[in-house]
Amino acid sequence: MKSEKISDAVVRRLPVYLRFLNELSFREVSTVSSQELGQKLDLNPAQIRKDLAYFGDFxxxxxxxxxxxxxxxxxxxxxxxxxxxxxxxxxxxxxxxxSNYNTYLKDNMKIVAVFDASEKKVGQKINSLTVQPIEDLGATVKRFNIRIGIITVPDFEAQRVADQLIDAGIEAILNFAPTILKVPAEVRLHAADFTTDLLSLAYYLGDGKEALTNES
Amino acid sequence: MKSEKISDAVVRRLPVYLRFLNELSFREVSTVSSQELGQKLDLNPAQIRKDLAYFGDFxxxxxxxxxxxxxxxxxxxxxxxxxxxxxxxxxxxxxxxxSNYNTYLKDNMKIVAVFDASEKKVGQKINSLTVQPIEDLGATVKRFNIRIGIITVPDFEAQRVADQLIDAGIEAILNFAPTILKVPAEVRLHAADFTTDLLSLAYYLGDGKEALTNES
DNA sequence: TAGATTGTTAATCGATTAACAATC
DNA sequence: TAGATTGTTAATCGATTAACAATC
Known part of the structure; x- marks a missing residue:
């Protein structure tokens, strides 16, 4: 299989597969079936086979x-x-x-620069990286060939920072600020806002409202 | 409309609506159309109307x-x-x-207890909350009527902590550890693992592989 | 009234799952 | 060979979007 457009749902499962495969590799397991994968990852085996088959006969x-x-x-x-x-x-x-996950996520992704708008923060060391002023963003992004930006500023600054990242030529953004950013179509944007996650959980709290299903 | 089962996709948009509505309220805007909402939130207006109509004629x-x-x-x-x-x-x-978002997310959700397994952490103050030993989890959860648990321990401890939370009677879990947890069906589980998000972003980086579309 | 916008049905689109021939 | 498991097609399921009568 080749040259279909791959949906984001598929792409987002790939790192999940990768993570578990790394664990298997560490445990020196050499072969795995879609059924085992499915069991461990709570996914349908047919879905896993289909996901992988988009990219080749593996x-x-x-x-x-x-x-x-x-x-x-x-x-x-x-x-x-x-x-x-x-x-x-x-x-x-x-x-x-x-930034502490830097070592952890390794896998060839690396935070190589940290920026902050506040003078207090600039110059501080965070995990061996010196915090740079936002003004240096453009130059540093180019110099180090930085391709992804992570936004962890307050929500009211997020759009401005996004614009600066985009100006600097960044290709993808992971946004932790609880706000909807506007970015051009060629920039990939993922929202990682945990407040949305947390508030939506509250919906499922038993309440009498709809706690009763047809089991028991 | 009533008594259909609501999909998680719908539920997860509700906090997004709520956040923007709060902003409108702050700006003393009294009325909003699905079109305006859609524009601001990058959603289809029909979808917004349908989402809301599941719950009533608002x-x-x-x-x-x-x-x-x-x-x-x-x-x-x-x-x-x-x-x-x-x-x-x-x-x-x-x-x-x-825990710093405590004030921020307000909306009647509140972190009221912090636990850690390490003796070094126990007793420390984090944002006016004293870190408790994990052993106290069951008792504290019951005493304070805690209904949601957030897991921010290393991945190899995450399942054990989840089990303890479930034993304590928690109803929903937000898991930040990069691992797939097994929980009983009646416990709601959301994954908030940012490493997955970040790795999947790399897929979209232009590369020659599929950088060329039919525009230009 | 004329214009705007909802709630809802029908149409469309896309994603998941089942089933099975191919084959290791 | 018999058993296991893939890759893939077809069936199913679910979510999004378009369209429009109702009505403010």
């Missing part, structure tokens, strides 16, 4: 998928066979927390 | 929606007309960052 009938080979392929698909440099804008608590 | 033909009334209704739908107590497990950087 499995072997009767056998399953070779773990090492599939890891390699998914990393290629996700462009993680090259180092991807990331900028973090906003050196507050959340920004600092994210 | 709008007025020819006029639109009364901002204050709609806020009240959405808050009721999301169970935010009562205070919802939240526990945070994991007082690391991310946990501390989230």
């Amino acid at each position: 499995g072997r009938k009767g056998i399953g998928y070779d773990v090492a080979y599939l890891i390699e392929k998914i990393r290629q698909i996700l462009n993680l066979d090259q180092q991807i440099n990331v900028a973090l804008v906003g050196a507050g608590n959340l920004g600092q927390a994210l | 709008g007025r033909k020819g006029i639109g929606y009364d901002v204050a009334y709609l806020i009240e209704k959405i808050r009721q739908i999301l169970n935010l007309d009562q205070q919802i107590n939240v526990a945070l497990v994991g007082a690391g950087n991310l946990g501390q960052a989230l």
Whole structure:
């Protein structure tokens, strides 16, 4: 299979596959079936096979998928066979927390620069990175070939920061601020706003309202 | 409209509506149409009308929606007309960052207890809350009627913490650890793992692979 | 009244799942 | 060979969007 357009739902599952495959690899498991994957990841095995088949024939009938080979392929698909440099804008608590994941998420993605608007923050060290003034954003993005920006500034600054990132030539943005950003179509934007997640959870709290289903 | 089962996609948009409506209210805008909402939130107006109509006839033909009334209704739908107590497990950087949003997200959701397994953390103050040992989780959850748990512990501890939260009678979990948790069907689980988000962004980086579309 | 906008049905679009021939 | 499992088509399911009568 080739040259269909891949839906975002599919793309978002690839890192989930990758993560579990890495774990299997670490445990020296060499082969895995879509059924095992599905069980562990709470996904339908047919869906997993279909997802992978968009990108190539990675499995072997009767056998399953070779773990090492599939890891390699998914990393290629996700462009993680090259180092991807990331900028973090906003050196507050959340920004600092994210920068700690630097080692953790490795996988060739790396936060290589941290920016903040506040004079107090500029010059501080965060995980071996020195916080730079926002004014340096354009120059630094170009110099280090930074392609993804993470926004962890307060919501009222988020759009401005996004605009600056886009001006600097960034290709994708992960936005933690609880606001809807406007970006040109060629810039990929993912929202990572946890307040939305948390508030929506409240809907499901039992309440009498609709706690009763037809079981028992 | 009543008594259809509401999809999660719909539920997750409600906090987004609520947030923007709060902003309108602050700006003393009293009425809003689905078209305006759609424009601002990047959603189809028909979808917004349909979403809201699942829960009642909140709008007025020819006029639109009364901002204050709609806020009240959405808050009721999301169970935010009562205070919802939240526990945070994991007082690391991310946990501390989230607890700072306490004031921010208000809306009747409140982190009222913080837990950590490490002796170093226990007893420390985080935003006026004293970090408690995980052993106290069951008792504290019951005493304070805590209904939602946020997990910000390392991935290898996440399942154990989830089990403890569930034992304690929690009804919903927001999981920041990059791992798939197994929870019983009656517990609502949302994943808030930003590494997945970030890795999936890399897929969209221009690369020659599929950078060329039919524009230009 | 004329213009605007809802609530809702029908049409469309897209994503998930089932089923199975191919084949290891 | 018999059993297992893929890749893929067809069926199903669900979500989004268009269209429009009702009505403010």
